[in-house]
Amino acid sequence: xxxxIQNPRYQVTQFGKPVTLSCSQTxxxxxxxxxxxxxxQAPKLLFHYYDKDFNNEADTPDxxxxxxxxxxxxxxxxxxxxxxxxxxxxxxTSPITTGNExxxxxxxxxxxxx
Amino acid sequence: xxxxxxxxxxxxxxxxxxxxxxxxxxxxASDYFIWYKQESGKGPQFIIDIRSNMDKRQGQRVTxxxxxxxxxxxxxxxxxxxxxxAVYFCAENWKNNAGNMLTFGGGTRLMVKP
Numbered sequence: 190x191x192x193x194i195q196n197p198r199y200q201v202t203q204f205g206k207p208v209t210l211s212c213s214q215t216x217x218x219x220x221x222x223x224x225x226x227x228x229x230q231a232p233k234l235l236f237h238y239y240d241k242d243f244n245n246e247a248d249t250p251d252x253x254x255x256x257x258x259x260x261x262x263x264x265x266x267x268x269x270x271x272x273x274x275x276x277x278x279x280x281x282t283s284p285i286t287t288g289n290e291x292x293x294x295x296x297x298x299x300x301x302x303x
Numbered sequence: 304x305x306x307x308x309x310x311x312x313x314x315x316x317x318x319x320x321x322x323x324x325x326x327x328x329x330x331x332a333s334d335y336f337i338w339y340k341q342e343s344g345k346g347p348q349f350i351i352d353i354r355s356n357m358d359k360r361q362g363q364r365v366t367x368x369x370x371x372x373x374x375x376x377x378x379x380x381x382x383x384x385x386x387x388x389a390v391y392f393c394a395e396n397w398k399n400n401a402g403n404m405l406t407f408g409g410g411t412r413l414m415v416k417p
Contacts, residue, residue, distance in 0.1 A: 193346075229311045231392055231407035232347065279346050291337050292405055294346035 192216050193295035195280050201301045202270050210265040210298045212280030221263040222292065223255060224279040232279055238263060267300075275302045311390060313412045322380040324411045326393035331374060335396035337405070338367060338378045342389045350378070350391075380413075388415045 194213045202208040212221065220239050224232035236245045238257045252274070254266040267274055277299050281292040316322045328336065334355040339347035353360045353367045353376075360367050366379040376393050390410040397404060 231409055234404065234406070291349045291352055296346045
């Protein structure tokens, strides 16, 4: 009964080859987030969607894009992956952005760049 | 803020002992705090939360203490078990132009010795 599902669990791509990571949720939450987590570091927010409204963090590289075609699905596109983009990518959801709401995380996709 | 570096602080405890994990948060305007547990290769899992109008909250075997004066948060785990071995992150909720965002602090690795 997984509620936030990320596919695939492991993704290998080549340097410069576009890659897409996917996330789906069964919680019907309004907000979906993408976090990047490098080894032994805290998750870092890349961007989030509040319904269809996209909100990019100021320091998120242009190389990272996102799409949310409907409430249930959200995609992370890395247009030209570099070696420094190898990381765990975490998708999370929450009902609202008005605060005081915990995030529900998926199991993550571990991205390797060769 | 974002943690930097390749090594997480590590707390090593004996099975059955109590554990205390500490966290310093950065924003005095933060009004909501969460502790997450992250096992290897998995997404963060919610443990316990606390609002800024409280200074203590208890769950099953876990207690969170909040000291707003010094911007300090702690997680106490009673009778620590091998299954508690994981990385623990605190997170603070604060407001930016896009709404309320959850920002993770640096993690602590808990190792439980049988």
